[in-house]
Amino acid sequence: MSDLLRDIVEPEALEGFLAAGPVPRGLPAEAYTSQRFFELEEARVFARSWTLxxxxxxxxxxxxxxxxxxxxxxxxxxxxxxxxxxxxxxxxxxxxxxxxxxxxxxxxxxxxxxxxxxxxxxxxxxxxxxxxxxxxxxxxxxxxxxxxxxxxxxxxxxxxxxxNAAGNEPDFEAFLAPLMPVVEGLDLANIDPLFKIDSGIFEANWKFICENFVEPYHVPVTHPETAAGQPLKDHYLLRDNHLVGCAIDLDEGKMGNGSARKANRDYCLDISARYFLLFPNFLFFIYFGEETHVNVMLNTPLAPDKNHQRRVIYQIGGGEPSEEAIEGWRQLNNDVVAEDRFMVEGLQEGRRSPVTWNGGVLSPAWEGSQHAFQELVIQAMK
Ligand code: FES
Ligand SMILES: [Fe+2]
Incomplete structure (x- = not known):
């Protein structure tokens, strides 16, 4: 571990993170708040990788x-x-x-x-x-x-x-390789942007957004209505090298089973889905509804506590969705973003407290992809 990193974060908190016992710890607070950590991340994580x-x-x-x-x-x-x-x-x-x-x-x-x-x-x-x-x-x-x-x-x-801003040119095929089994069968050559969402500035570190994205633990609690059809028990984690994420497979018979209406919404996530991140910042999700939708989220970190986010929602193959369907999906996406925004901005605020110095604890059942992502960050920072 580089001395520089130990110099920036509380060494004891870093040890605690690296120890990764049965109940792992999250990253030290400075990973989300320190300007020096942020600059090192720019140089070692984003410049040296294939960055979306x-x-x-x-x-x-x-x-x-x-x-x-x-x-x-x-x-x-x-x-x-x-x-x-x-x-x-x-x-x-x-x-x-x-x-x-x-x-x-x-x-x-x-x-x-x-x-x-x-x-x-x-x-x-x-x-x-x-x-x-x-x-x-x-x-x-x-x-x-x-x-x-x-x-x-x-x-x-x-x-x-x-x-690849640093010009060290990592192998691009090797970068994409873990993605291939996950997108197998998707006709990515025939995708059309259906709509876009510019969510503007999140007052949160980019890593909180990624971590939130790859852990299913929060889904039923943070999104009780928008994700009414995605019970926690049906989620599982994805991990392959520098791909981390989670997924949910619902029985065909259960999908679109009216949970949306129970939750007073015409549109909700009562569909099978894959959510994953190809390190460092390719956030890709697939919704298997009547049509298959691919969403890609682009985060641009601007400061330790500021991140600009936008996303494009694509349809793969299939027919022309109605204006009403597009509007329904757009509203659903906006609602989900607002619910997640509240949480990640709250995590950022929490890092002002001395209580969060050693990163909190992670669920061994549900937050393994989050911990794997954090390990990828620390590895790249060495
Ligand atoms: S012409 Fe570009 S800085 Fe002078
Ligand atoms: Fe969420």
Missing amino acids: CAFAHELSSPGDVVPVTVAGLPLVLVRGKEGELRAFHNVCRHRGLKLVDKPCSKRHRLVCPYHNWSYGLDGRLVNASNFGGHGVHQAEGFDYESHGLAEVPCRQWHDWIFV
Whole structure:
């Protein structure tokens, strides 16, 4: 364990976490509150991994440009002339201004608003405008080649775009491998975004959101109506290497059995589902209702206690859902998000108390995926 980590978190709390006895402990409080821990996480967890950063349908045409933040770094995604996708540090190579500040389309060049340097969609510096004098775009001792935008490894898998900001390029196939058995049989080549939800800022650490996502223990208590059809006893945990999560399989006969109406809702989660996270931040869930829905949640950590969240809900194959059905699903999702938000923001507030210094305790029956996620964080931080 690195001394740096021991220096940031209470060593005794870290020992307690690592000991992982029959009743494991959660992460030390500083993992959720410390600015130093957060910065180390940016460098060691997010920069060195394949980190989800955008949805490909949001930049599907040549000339589409989308700025993103990954590991605290300003990056920009660019769809090139032939449809190729590239990621760059979103920084002008002249004096380092952030180059692109909002999504734009139909671009042939990226032009810096400060002194007009312009770059091709492939990142090459095309014109260092007037750099050597009025009407003189060259200067002695200056070369264009080494002043193009700095590229970052980037991959697209179906609608999801991942970058590796540190450029250490972990094997992308190996990254996706644990996911394959879980998505087997899903026609991901034919998914359409049904609707999107921008949940805005959560006043909570990103890890609380992930932990909440992979543990089923809270479901009947936090979501008594929205998840009225998902009793605790039918849940189980998923774990394969850096994939952690939980799932519920309901008998076909029991699905959509009217528990929604009992709970005074037209729509609720009375369906089989899979919820999982591919470390560090690919949060993927599948609902097996009359149609199959895939949801992907994109969290962007902004500070130890701030996280921006949005999600896209896709339909796989199947017919055209009615406006009413889409509205019903949207409302259900919004309600579930609000219920989870209340809990994760409460966990964040709880970390202000000295009582939470050593992370609380985790259920050996239901919170194993949560503990596995926490172990992945600590492993990456070493
Ligand atoms: S900082 Fe971009 S052109 Fe000067
Ligand atoms: Fe929840």
